[in-house]
Amino acid sequence: MNAPDRYERFVVPEGTKKVSYERDTKIINAASFTIERExxxxxxxxxxxxxxxxxxxxxxxxxxxxxxxxxxxRIHTTSQSSPMQAYNQSINDLDRELDHLKNAFEAEMLKFSRDY
Structure with missing residues (x-):
């Protein structure tokens, strides 16, 4: 079969950065982030x-x-922010949101397990 190995789809090769940043030279406050294996x-x-x-x-x-x-x-921001700040802030916000979701799920599971 011509399909690549499934392992190749998820594991970042040694020496490769997970996230790389490239500033846009034509547009102010714009950049591209390449995220490997996503x-x-x-x-x-x-x-x-x-x-x-x-x-x-x-x-x-x-x-x-x-x-x-x-x-x-690709991210383009106003002059009050930068693409790097927006990217980092969104990652942090998602991390908090997913932690909250995990904690709420575990609390409900605990309540459910006590009832039975």
Whole structure:
């Protein structure tokens, strides 16, 4: 079969950065972030979180090719922020939101297990 090994889709090769940053030279306050070994799940969640930030003018992502296991996130911000600040803030906000979701789920599971 021509399909690549499944292991290749998820493990970042040694010497490769998980996230790389490239500033846009044509547009002020714009940049691209390449995230290795990720796909639509992370791209869409991160894009939606970036859209919640009032300083973000544009946030989008793309998969360059189905056989390349990376996404490219493009961010354009106002002059009050930078793409790096917006990216870091969205990652931190998502981390807190997912921690809250995990804790709420575990609390409900604990209540459910006590009832039975």
């Amino acid at each position: 796909e639509h799940t992370i791209g869409n969640i991160l894009r939606m979180q970036l859209h919640r930030d009032p300083n973000v003018l544009f946030a989008g992502y793309k998969l360059p090719h189905p056989l390349q296991y990376k996404i490219i996130i």
